[in-house]
Amino acid sequence: MGDTKELETARTLEAIASEKYKYGFVTDIEAESVPPGLSEDVIRLISAKKGEPDWLLEWRLKAYRHWLTMTEPTWAFIHYPPIDYQQIVYYSAPKKKGDGPKSLEEVDPQLLETYAKLGIPLNEQKALAGVAVDAVFDSVSVATTFRETLAKEGIVFCSFSEAVKTHPELVRKYLGSVVPYSDNYFATLNSAVFSDGSFCYIPKGIRCPMELSTYFRINAAQTGQFERTLIVADEGATVSYLEGCTAPMRDENQLHAAVVELVAMDNATIKYSTIQNWYPGDEEGKGGIYNFVTKRGKCAGHHSHISWTQVETGSAITWKYPSCILLGDHSVGEFYSVAMVNHFQQADTGTKMIHIGKDTSSTIVSKGISAGRGQNSYRGQVKILPGADHARNFTQCDSLLIGDKCGAHTFPYIEVKNPTAHMEHEATTSKVGEDQLFYLNQRGIDDENALSMIVNGFCKQVFRELPMEFAVEATKLLSISLEGSVG
Amino acid sequence: MTDVIDIQDTYAESFARLSARRGRSGPAWVQALREAGLEHFRRVGFPTLRDEDWRFTNVKPIAQTPFVLPEPPAGKLGADALQPLLIAGLQPAARLVFVDGCYSTELSDTSALPVGVSVQSVAQALDADPATIQSHMGLAAEAESDPFIALNAAFLEDGAFVRFADNTTLKRPIVLLSVATRRAQAAMTHPRNLIVVGRSCEATVIEHYASAGGEVYLTNAVTELVVGDNSTVHHYVLELESEQAFNLQTLKIRQGRDTTVNSHTALLGGAIVRNNVHPIMDGENGHCLLNGLYVPRGRQHMDSFMFVEHARPHCDSRQFYKGILADRAGAVFSGRIKVHPGAQKTDAKQTNQNLLLSGEATVDTKPQLEIYADDVKCTHGATVGELDEQAMYYLQARGISADAARAMLTYAFAAESLERMNVPAIGELVGRELLSRLPRGRLLAHLLESV
DSSP states (O other): OOHHHHHHHHHHHHHHHTOOOTTOOOOOOOEEEOOSOOOHHHHHHHHHHTTOOHHHHHHHHHHHHHHHTOOOOOOSSOOOOOOOGGGSBOOEEEOOSTTOOSSGGGSOHHHHHHHHHHTOTTSTHHHHHTOEEEEEETTEEEEEOSHHHHHHTTOEEEEHHHHHHHOHHHHHHHTTSSSOTTSOHHHHHHHHHOOBOEEEEEOTTOBOSSOEEEEEEOOSTTBOBOBEEEEEEOTTOEEEEEEEEEOOOOSSOEEEOOEEEEEEOTTOEEEEEEEEEOOOOOTTSOSOEEEEEEEEEEEOSTTOEEEEEEEEOOOSEEEEOOEEEEOSTTOEEEEEEEEEEOTTOEEEEOOEEEEOSTTOEEEEEEEEEEETTOEEEEEEEEEEOTTOTTOEEEEEEEEEEESSSOEEEEEEEEEEOOTTOEEEEEEEEEEOOHHHHHHHHHTTOOHHHHHHHHHHHHHHHHHTTSOHHHHHHHHHHHHHHHTTOOO | OHHHHHHHHHHHHHHHHHHHHHTTOSOHHHHHHHHHHHHHHHHHOSOOTTSGGGTTOOOHHHHTSOOBOOOSSOOOOOHHHHGGGSOTTOOOSEEEEEETTEEEEEEEEOTTOOTTEEEEEHHHHHHHOHHHHHHHTTTSSOGGGOHHHHHHHHTOOOOEEEEEOTTOBOOSOEEEEEEEEOOSSOBEEOOEEEEEEOTTOEEEEEEEEEEEBOOSOEEEEEEEEEEOTTOEEEEEEEEEOOTTOEEEEEEEEEEOTTOEEEEEEEEOOOSEEEEEEEEEEOSTTOEEEEEEEEOOOTTOEEEEEEEEEEOSSSOEEEEEEEEEEOTTOEEEEEEEEEEOTTOTTOEEEEEEEEEEOSTTOEEEEEEEEEEOOSSOEEEEEEEEEOOOHHHHHHHHHTTOOHHHHHHHHHHHHHHHHHHHOSSHHHHHHHHHHHHHTSTTHHHHHHHHHHO
16 A cells, blocks of 8 residues: 555544543532541441441451452453552442432432433433433432333342342342352452442343343542442343443543342343443543453353343453353353453453353354554453363454554463363454455545444444444444544 | 472582582583573472463472482493384484483484584583584573473583584484483483574474383473574474373574474373473564374373464464373463564464363363564464264264274374374374374274275
8 A cells, every 4th residue: 555545544543542532521429438448447337328237248348358368460461550449439429318319300410411411311211212221320329210110020120239128138149159259359359348239130931121221430539439230030031231331531540340240040041231431541541440340140040041242442451251150051151242442441351151061052252453552352261161061162252453553462261171062262363454445445435434344344243242222332432432543 | 388399409409419520611601501590490499380371280290209310320221222212214314312311422323414414412512612502502492481491401411402504405304312211210301402503404303202111200301493594494392201201392493584494293102291382483484383293191291382473574373283182181282472563464373173082181272362563364273172973973884883983083183283294204103103092093003004
């Protein structure tokens, strides 16, 4: 290609570099926060504020004591300055008026405005979109819709703290059953200080009539957010859960260490979709969210099915490995991921598929896109234990490089202890082909649209796993992130 | 933990004894290399499962055995005892034999070498040509990169020094044969080989490890291969030792411009085997092939650790490693491709295929890509599985017994690797060894020979 092309490329790369985060704004709400720092007293305070039973406080303290013995993991392919855990505010809730809102009218109008800016279909759009939103503003959920429709089916969908009060037996039974309090550094920290999150229980034989959705938002400055999500699908139940994230612009890094646990019983299906679009930091790599998330699903029953789909475009650092434990015979685990890094973003993400039951199968499709000076790593593990007869795995991880200063890495681990297992792993790395661009240019499609088409084609396998409204948003997000970055 | 530290002390003792025996002879830089190696090993100790590079290979049996340096004289090995160890049908240009790590002048034969090729022991060369050795040794294999390389440097004493002058072509191979004899105490040897190939050469070097009575012992070899511009080198590692022996070998390759390196590895013997191959493609238009076959059985454990570095543009690399595992054997494959910034137009491929013949065999495979340039084509693939049921059925339906069918399909799986080996005698030898391990394999071997 000629010099003009290169010039154009340089110019368009500049354009992407100047692309501003479109969801940056701060809502000023008097936050009810505890002082920064972490100690047993802070945990007791959090627990007391939320009026939790003794067993939960004990569980938190156990986690905290264990956390003190642990060290921060260093194996991931990410670099960041050390985190001072004593500088973080571990609890922050929007101030309540009386006993908390009973309907949308009672919700702080400033909050509703924030949601409106984000385009969350909470208000008049809720009926149109058909989405039940359990909106988490910082750490406490303020409004839940479609509760009645769900209640009719016997479905429990509420904030975590509410579930602790209304369904303590379910929470106690399943909390920590997939991600134990001692699991890893960040999950243990979360177990000690988690503020709120979502809880969902689908009873036997029920197919959830709508997509369940939570929009998480980080707001108060220097507040780490530690949600905890627990979804249980009982025998024969089916549920699809959406998680979407945006965060206001901030100069200091914010720590986010969430835990998501999924439990699927016999013949149950859980589909968990995420769009993560947190503030990635500016073009110099300043600021941005540190996203250290532990997500794990347990296919406890036979013929159970857990599917993770994620589109990761935000955060300065992403450290996330949605995993499946395939315990039940004939259970199925799936992982579909698109991870995009730009500027100085770093992502180390992937999955773990642990085959324990017979005839279990898993599929991994991971698409990594690196641009700017971004570093993108796929890290995955497929483990086939001796009892997992006829287990099957298919893994495909592809990387696309845009520009010559970024990096794309793959670190798969495959451990097979059963001869009847069939596993295949494929990975490719390539850049957007000049001939592909040329072909599209020839047909009157400009560079930007051509790139968008190519990248969307590259990600199609993952996007088609997303629920409709998410797929639209994901495509939009990706083309925003890609604006002008023709290589 | 304490016993491991004690064992490290025995290495320090061995080192002290060796230094005393050697006196003050030898160049100062060699002594410095040895001391740095020991110092590094003393600091880091043996790797554990917590080390990422050793995650799946437990070297405790090595760490807990008090190996000693074989005191002179070297074990006796007659010419008649050597005969069965030689590769049938192979006519080498030169053969260097090391018995328990010591160079044996009687058993070696370097008389037929053409002009331009020199083959001698490192100990000899240190006296005769120290400058060449100094300018290459320890540059490709840094002691810091691996505790076993550090240990090798600490006990650097002997090995083979092969040198090709510019514009030398030698089609017949040079064989470096290491033989272990039976000794009273578990012995350790640390061969250090240096192969320096000039510009526009063609060379074939075979490293062959075998046992003649020796059972439990440690071989910790390091080979540095420097390939000059426009040269082609074929390198073979044949691991045919006793199934109680511990074998670690490292091949570090530095490739110049327009070079081709074909590295072939066949692992059959050894209790714990670690095979490190680390080519650095440091010139444009380099080609590198890493072809490997590992066939562990019983409780053998074989770890193939590849690290391919693309440091310059327009290079391609191919890794083809295949494994056949029986009984309670274990195998590990780590393939890492690193494409440095600026190494555009890199074309790197990696495949690792494993055949499990038993329910208790385990495979851990870790194909990794690390890429810092955008105009590259990199792929990796890994498969693990058992023999195809339909193919078995097809053969059995035609009156072939299950054992024979299994032998045929297993051999067919390995054949691809064997056919890549351009020295036919080696492919045939490995094929025969493989078949002798399979029920009804001998019948198939017989049929293959009569064709």
